[in-house]
Amino acid sequence: xxxAPVHDLDLVQEALEGNQLSFQLLVERYQDKLFSxxxxxxxxxxxxxxxxxxxxxxVYRRLDSFQKQSSFSTWLYRVVVNTALDFxxxxxxxPVRAVEDLEIVPENNPPRIAxxxxxxxxEEIARVTHExxxxxxxxxxxxxxxxxxxxxxxxxIADILGISIGTVESRLFRARARFKEHLLRSHPEFDxxx
Amino acid sequence: MQDSCQKSSMLIPSYLDGELSEExxxxxxxxxxxxxxCRDLAQDEQAMKRWFIAEEAPAAPPGFAARVARRAFAGDAxxxxxxxxxxxxxxxxxxxxxxxxxxxxxxxQLTAIAAAVLFCLALAIRTHDLPESADLGASEDYSQVVEKxxxxxxxxxxxADEIPGLPRKDADxxxxxxxxxx
Numbered sequence: 001x002x003x004a005p006v007h008d009l010d011l012v013q014e015a016l017e018g019n020q021l022s023f024q025l026l027v028e029r030y031q032d033k034l035f036s037x038x039x040x041x042x043x044x045x046x047x048x049x050x051x052x053x054x055x056x057x058x059v060y061r062r063l064d065s066f067q068k069q070s071s072f073s074t075w076l077y078r079v080v081v082n083t084a085l086d087f088x089x090x091x092x093x094x095p096v097r098a099v100e101d102l103e104i105v106p107e108n109n110p111p112r113i114a115x116x117x118x119x120x121x122x123e124e125i126a127r128v129t130h131e132x133x134x135x136x137x138x139x140x141x142x143x144x145x146x147x148x149x150x151x152x153x154x155x156x157i158a159d160i161l162g163i164s165i166g167t168v169e170s171r172l173f174r175a176r177a178r179f180k181e182h183l184l185r186s187h188p189e190f191d192x193x194x
Numbered sequence: 195m196q197d198s199c200q201k202s203s204m205l206i207p208s209y210l211d212g213e214l215s216e217e218x219x220x221x222x223x224x225x226x227x228x229x230x231x232c233r234d235l236a237q238d239e240q241a242m243k244r245w246f247i248a249e250e251a252p253a254a255p256p257g258f259a260a261r262v263a264r265r266a267f268a269g270d271a272x273x274x275x276x277x278x279x280x281x282x283x284x285x286x287x288x289x290x291x292x293x294x295x296x297x298x299x300x301x302x303q304l305t306a307i308a309a310a311v312l313f314c315l316a317l318a319i320r321t322h323d324l325p326e327s328a329d330l331g332a333s334e335d336y337s338q339v340v341e342k343x344x345x346x347x348x349x350x351x352x353x354a355d356e357i358p359g360l361p362r363k364d365a366d367x368x369x370x371x372x373x374x375x376x
Contacts, residue, residue, distance in 0.1 A: 024262075025259075027263060035254055039252070048252060049252075060266035112238045115242075116244055122249070128245070144246070147211065153213070154213050169208055176242060
């Protein structure tokens with residue numbers, strides 16, 4: 001019988017008390033998820049590793065300020081996303097900032113888009129999607145990554161970003177509409193109305 | 195677009211994400227059964243989701259977690275510092291203390307060591323080249339030294355008188371050109 005997994009908060013506490021192995025266990029527990037999130041911001045494996053490592057060093061430095069009311073993973077994801085965005089800015093690959101009012105009611109007729117061709121390779125689909133996502137404002141990019149790639153619930157996204165569920169819903173709606181617009185602009189062949 | 199269609203179009207993404215309560219989802223399902231345009235919209239949304247393929251992310255390299263933990267506990271502040279997180283760094287076992295830049299700390303340590311080595315080297319060279327204090331001290335009385343010198347002079351003069359061709363003492367005092375003319 002395997003021992004019950006140690007809770008994140010216990011590992012955090014042990015790390016704060018100077019137990020390096022506990023912090024290592026926390027990293028091992030989340031490293032795959034973190035690599036996956038950062039993959040949506042850069043496809044360079046070296047940069048992915050650098051960003052994840054940087055985020056984890058930040059997390060350790062601020063471990064004592066972690067508010068234990070929220071989940072450790074929520075806090076960790078927020079730091080990783082911020083680090084990834086910060087990294088893109090430093091590299092001059094500045095993610096577009098949204099200038100519109102996100103709380104306004106989104107348009108009711110977003111553009112239509114066809115599914116990728118059946119003969120398209122998965123890698124090709126992922127490449128096109130990645131290019132389109134990089135053109136989106138960072139707030140749209142981030143909600144799409146969290147929802148579509150990481151499968152996070154609206155409540156989790158709201159907690160990570162510090163916004164309401166209503167804002168998550170509205171932001172996702174706009175993000176998807178923008179995604180379709182940009183995809184059709186660069187790949188008009190996927191317009192089902194043509 | 196009818197009001198019910200407008201409302202449905204707003205709910206469809208959340209419905210497909212599984213985020214609607216049953217109270218919200220049931221009327222939407224009924225509407226979709228009856229409304230072709232809204233059904234098309236739902237299908238479009240589904241089609242779009244097929245663009246979001248979760249690629250296999252690169253795996254963390256072996257030993258990644260151990261390396262990060264080691265760096266964190268060594269007080270590594272990282273490279274891509276972020277202003278928010280750089281304000282209150284944390285070092286295990288010491289509470290919130292100001293974190294030095296590890297590179298700067300290394301350079302300062304290296305400079306201090308180099309300065310110490312240079313100082314020791316300079317001292318060693320100086321000590322080696324200087325005469326010992328014993329060499330500098332007068333070992334004999336002045337009168338004894340004068341007496342010794344006078345004895346040596348007398349001996350030299352006597353030897354010069356005995357060797358023919360060797361100039362005598364008084365001739366030594368004359369300038370060389372005068373001796374040549376004689």
